[in-house]
Amino acid sequence: MTNPTAAMLVIGDEILSGRTRDSNMHFLARQLTERGIMLGEVRIVSDDRERIVAALNDLRAGHDHVFTSGGIGPTHDDITADAVAAAFGVGLDIREDARAILAEHYTRTGLELNAARLRMARIPEGADLIENPVSAAPGFTLGNVHVMAGVPAVFEAMVASVLPRIAGGQALYSQSLTIQRGEGEIAADLATLAAEYPALSIGCYPFQRDGAFGATVVVRGVEKSAVDSALLRLSALFPEATA
Amino acid sequence: MTNPTAAMLVIGDEILSGRTRDSNMHFLARQLTERGIMLGEVRIVSDDRERIVAALNDLRAGHDHVFTSGGIGPTHDDITADAVAAAFGVGLDIREDARAILAEHYTRTGLELNAARLRMARIPEGADLIENPVSAAPGFTLGNVHVMAGVPAVFEAMVASVLPRIAGGQALYSQSLTIQRGEGEIAADLATLAAEYPALSIGCYPFQRDGAFGATVVVRGVEKSAVDSALLRLSALFPEATA
Known part of the structure; x- marks a missing residue:
């Protein structure tokens, strides 16, 4: 659907x-x-x-x-x-x-x-x-x-x-992690992850807070199990990430 | 220009x-x-x-x-x-x-x-x-x-x-008045004013505050004298209006 x-x-x-x-x-x-x-x-x-x-x-x-x-x-x-x-x-x-x-x-x-x-x-x-x-x-x-x-x-x-x-669609399930590193540090791993999970949308949203750069990674998809699995992979790659 | x-x-x-x-x-x-x-x-x-x-x-x-x-x-x-x-x-x-x-x-x-x-x-x-x-x-x-x-x-x-x-343009001069009446009360006068001042942009922006409807009228144009003249007309039409 x-x-x-x-x-x-x-x-x-x-x-x-x-x-x-x-x-x-x-x-x-x-x-x-x-x-x-x-x-x-x-x-x-x-x-x-x-x-x-x-x-x-x-x-x-x-x-x-x-x-x-x-x-x-x-x-x-x-x-x-x-x-x-x-x-x-x-x-x-x-x-x-x-x-x-x-x-x-x-x-x-x-x-x-x-x-x-x-x-x-x-x-x-x-x-x-x-x-x-x-x-x-x-x-x-x-x-x-x-x-x-x-x-x-x-x-x-x-x-x-x-x-x-109006008819809605299947709700998208989303999870996010915030990583206190610049996007450039995590980009290669994210690209690999995105290729592994083609059905998911993996977005990276940079921010600047107190002079330091960080990024929030948002994983969205219809299948909760796939989103959760990608999140686990992310947490393993970036152990310092916070929900 | x-x-x-x-x-x-x-x-x-x-x-x-x-x-x-x-x-x-x-x-x-x-x-x-x-x-x-x-x-x-x-x-x-x-x-x-x-x-x-x-x-x-x-x-x-x-x-x-x-x-x-x-x-x-x-x-x-x-x-x-x-x-x-x-x-x-x-x-x-x-x-x-x-x-x-x-x-x-x-x-x-x-x-x-x-x-x-x-x-x-x-x-x-x-x-x-x-x-x-x-x-x-x-x-x-x-x-x-x-x-x-x-x-x-x-x-x-x-x-x-x-x-x-980048080359800018002639700055637009703008003035506004806020009127504590619904748009429907002032619409006819505004339409007349807009027809009288075709070189000006006269916008009406309704709002709701503390349960009452009001509207802010914004007059914009390149010619300060025309904007000021339209504002005077507005103030005369709606004596209760505030800047």
């Missing part, structure tokens, strides 16, 4: 200008990994319709799922729904079930469902709504593309609404 | 698996914005040669500069230099000036320049080295692609080595 693959498209000038530090990508990456869905690529593009359409069409063709973050609010720079409709070549209009969700929410909170807010009920033809328990305005799934808000609390709630609908 | 554009390519399974949270993108975004270089797109891909080559060729064709992060260490999963050489269709071999830098560093630190470490002297034909004052092993610039390490301290030092060589 092959694990499903995913890509993420983050839409937002504020990330690219360095004004905001993205947190949605890290959140989604962890959620997908837990479910055995392999996040293969992330793209961050500006609030530009052509670029969003091009990236969406590229990503949805190459992955089982695409998750987007950002650009579905009520303001003039929120153009993600338009871009998704254009990418799929379908219409975009206010949908009654989405309007009803907004009307109920704004009545309850005593705010006006004005023209700007009503933009958030514009849903591409054929999409399914994604529930937003935080601020009501729904996301949507069209084909294999899941369109979600950028505000982290809302994004996270929408991910929680979407993931149970 | 048009500001130069840039893209970033982050290479690393550890970001996509959620194990590590990227910080290089946020760092680079801020550095570029300060210099008037517009970061237009970021891609994060796994340690897969085909994907790195495809992303590099896409990005270098569409931007004045491409900055890469990750995958130039001594281990078997460090394949960025190979991928860059393949993308440009040039050879890759150990280069004497790079080997000399490593030899000097390892002699000084009392470590062996073994075969794994020597991989870091493999530089694509025609590239210029990027100085690495932290751990010696150089990055390189080939055409409009600047190839740097993933360890944040090293990445940041390499960015500092590269940026003075």
Whole structure:
């Protein structure tokens, strides 16, 4: 069995200008990994319709799922729904079930469902709504593309609404060891180990701490016994390594 | 004058698996914005040669500069230099000036320049080295692609080595106001303002704090007088806004 693959498209000038530090990508990456869905690529593009359409069409063709973050609010720079409709070549209009969700929410909170807010009920033809328990305005799934808000609390709630609908894969089992030596000291042994265990992913992640170089070696795989066996070999090769 | 554009390519399974949270993108975004270089797109891909080559060729064709992060260490999963050489269709071999830098560093630190470490002297034909004052092993610039390490301290030092060589653009002047109202309340006025000031970028970034929704409006442009004038209009429209 092959694990499903995913890509993420983050839409937002504020990330690219360095004004905001993205947190949605890290959140989604962890959620997908837990479910055995392999996040293969992330793209961050500006609030530009052509670029969003091009990236969406590229990503949805190459992955089982695409998750987007950002650009579905009520303001003039929120153009993600338009871009998704254009990418799929379908219409975009206010949908009654989405309007009803907004009307109920704004009545309850005593705010006006004005023209700007009503933009958030514009849903591409054929999409399914994604529930937003935080601020009501729904996301949507069209084909294999899941369109979600950028505000982290809302994004996270929408991910929680979407993931149970999606088939996961075999969870990857992973173990890691940290070695207080530079990568260059351990690279040859790691390469040998990687060749011996072709079904495992053996990654080496260097770091610098208190002026000294070290490396964390992460071994991942579907078979727990293979991962454990590789870990034993690693521990024998580097007796000073710590879990 | 048009500001130069840039893209970033982050290479690393550890970001996509959620194990590590990227910080290089946020760092680079801020550095570029300060210099008037517009970061237009970021891609994060796994340690897969085909994907790195495809992303590099896409990005270098569409931007004045491409900055890469990750995958130039001594281990078997460090394949960025190979991928860059393949993308440009040039050879890759150990280069004497790079080997000399490593030899000097390892002699000084009392470590062996073994075969794994020597991989870091493999530089694509025609590239210029990027100085690495932290751990010696150089990055390189080939055409409009600047190839740097993933360890944040090293990445940041390499960015500092590269940026003075690159022509910046007119710095963007930006001002922001924070309004304690949901985006939907202010969207119509913002759209009007954006239409009145077509040369400015007016972004609206919603947030949720202590259960209440608010929005930060950021106005950016090359002309300080235009940005200031739009800010005055904003303050008049939303007297309760804070800087």
